Ligand SMILES: Nc1ncnc2c1ncn2[C@@H]1O[C@H](COP(=O)(O)OP(=O)(O)OP(=O)(O)O)[C@@H](O)[C@H]1O
């Protein structure tokens with residue numbers, strides 16, 4: 001392999017320590033025709049923060065992420081991404097698209113590209129040569145247990161592997177805000193735990209601001225600083241739970257700590273529609 | 277391998293059986309009797325000029341091989357060039373009507389209308405305009421090929437999974453990048469379908485074109501030989517013509533298998 005120094009990086013990735021862009025959502029309302037999906041959502045994510053979002057199926061979580069990403073303009077309300085935290089102004093859709101990386105719920109890998117080229121699609125679209133783009137993906141490919149499958153076509157990968165490739169594609173796109181829609185839904189329990197631990201590590205050293213949609217309350221609590229619990233459609237924020245810091249670096253220990261378990265029970269009650 | 281052998285064996289057997297039946301019917305004069313009776317001309321007589329037996333056609337294929345090869349080359353060239361012309365312009369037009377709503381509104385009705393012009397009528401006119409050279413023939417073949425290519429390519433381009441387009445947008449792809457990296461690859465199976473249909477009808481277009489005015493080519497040979505009642509040669513020319521169509525079709529199918537290695541679009 002040739003040296004790939006001088007690979008054009010679409011955007012210089014911030015190194016650790018720096019604050020990422022904050023995300024602020026106020027009074028967000030979105031309707032598809034007569035169907036009201038989001039009914040006044042307020043969410044604040046500080047720069048480099050991780051917000052977990054859990055809610056019943058069909059409540060509007062994917063819609064929320066699409067609006068945040070700039071793919072959709074909301075019917076009403078204000079979305080700001082990467083604006084001054086004290087007086088966040090509305091961010092136009094084009095700007096949001098430029099600042100956010102969305103990992104869609106379906107992996108949407110391109111069947112005509114090798115797995116590694118799918119993962120490296122972002123840099124490649126930004127003008128990097130194929131080798132340079134691949135080089136960006138290679139290290140994480142191994143760390144995510146995809147080593148050896150670089151040149152496999154998506155059809156030759158398992159559902160969980162495809163999801164990891166799609167996740168890498170999002171991570172490598174060089175955006176500061178990650179919008180993850182059920183990123184680990186089709187992983188088995190063990191791979192899932194490993195991937196969560198890996199992601200926790202990535203998020204700890206990086207300055208990404210993350211909105212993480214998941215149906216797994218434990219995953220949300222383990223990976224996030226705060227977790228927003230949404231109501232059934234039309235979605236409202238039922239409650240926002242602060243996750244106590246610091247968490248044990250060992251995942252198994254972290255998720256069995258007494259306060260963690262208590263918080264999980266509370267979130268599950270909220271999801272079931274009960275009181276706090 | 278045996279499954280594959282069975283795939284080939286069934287049609288081959290049927291083919292051989294039909295040819296055998298034809299051979300017997302022609303040799304015994306049954307076929308000629310039937311045809312002549314149909315025409316009310318009474319039966320009997322040597323009717324090789326009417327219905328040549330497969331063995332007569334094989335003889336003609338062998339004896340007139342130089343003539344057939346020469347004319348086949350002329351027709352093949354017309355078909356390949358005309359098809360290429362249709363492929364390039366058809367794809368360009370499909371992209372154009374895909375990208376621009378205005379162009380689509382303006383061009384699509386014309387595109388459909390162009391298919392209602394009877395080629396048989398158009399061919400002599402084009403010959404009057406452009407002479408006996410290869411150019412009017414390319415136009416006629418391209419006109420026939422153009423429609424399935426354009427319509428299929430356009431259908432492919434607009435059938436792209438909308439979620440895929442959203443994904444490309446979030447990764448910062450511009451219009452041209454989305455077209456090149458997502459829509460065109462997605463449309464490839466459709467484009468191949470259109471091209472395979474086109475290449476099969478291109479041969480028919482070539483025959484029409486040569487009938488309208490040519491001094492060589494298989495279409496020309498068919499016209500001349502049937503006029504001279506050399507029916508065996510006519511049939512031999514038709515056999516070569518079919519062989520050309522089948523070979524071109526198979527070639528496209530082969531390229532398709534190489535290029536389109538995926539079955540479906542991006543799955544869940
Ligand atoms: N493009 C659309 N047009 C019309 N209705 C839509 C559209 N997208 C989503 N909806 C509707 O909006 C509601 C919320 O959908 P959304 O996909 O956001 O739910 P979700 O919370 O992500 O569900 P899940 O957990 O199953 O992924 C659903 O009732 C859905 O039918």
Ligand SMILES: [Mg+2]
Nearest residue numbers: 061062105181
């Ligand atoms: Mg969803």
